[in-house]
Amino acid sequence: MLNSILIDAGPLIALFSAKDKHHRNVKTFLKEHPCRFVSTLAVLTEVSHMLDFSSAAQHDFYEWVMCKGIIISDINQNDMPRLLELSDKYADLPMDFADATLVISAEKTGIHEIISLRDVNPNLPLRNICSNHLNFASPY
Numbered sequence: 001m002l003n004s005i006l007i008d009a010g011p012l013i014a015l016f017s018a019k020d021k022h023h024r025n026v027k028t029f030l031k032e033h034p035c036r037f038v039s040t041l042a043v044l045t046e047v048s049h050m051l052d053f054s055s056a057a058q059h060d061f062y063e064w065v066m067c068k069g070i071i072i073s074d075i076n077q078n079d080m081p082r083l084l085e086l087s088d089k090y091a092d093l094p095m096d097f098a099d100a101t102l103v104i105s106a107e108k109t110g111i112h113e114i115i116s117l118r119d120v121n122p123n124l125p126l127r128n129i130c131s132n133h134l135n136f137a138s139p140y
Helices: 009-016 024-031 043-048 055-066 079-090 096-111
Strands: 002-007 036-039 070-071 113-115
Touching: 009 024, 009 043, 009 055, 009 079, 024 043, 024 070, 043 070, 043 096, 055 070, 055 113
Parallel strands: 002 036, 002 113, 036 070
Antiparallel strands: none
8 A cells, every 4th residue: 555645836846847857856756656645726726837838737737636646635614724823833934825735734634744845844744755865955
């Protein structure tokens, strides 16, 4: 059985954009670390927006999601108080709506490993499993 791991927008954008500087490394990492990806609609919206340069890339991404390339974690109106709490608590960090939904998803599912192109703030309940495999600048 595959492990479930949260995935942020960055690796998904890189995966579906061959010109992205992280494309090859992300693709290799994901092949070498098979798992079941879990994300949120907010993250998928970011990915779709960043892939708007190519309707073919967007189409491939949507098909991949449709074929359960990603399990969509439910974030709904009942989660808004927690989202506001996270936004206030981490106001000094780069935490947007999609980031907050990933934290809420981690809390709801018990999945605390994430694949991201950014380092994860050590105060968050997430551990980036690919930070040692991909080259990016850490703000922490």
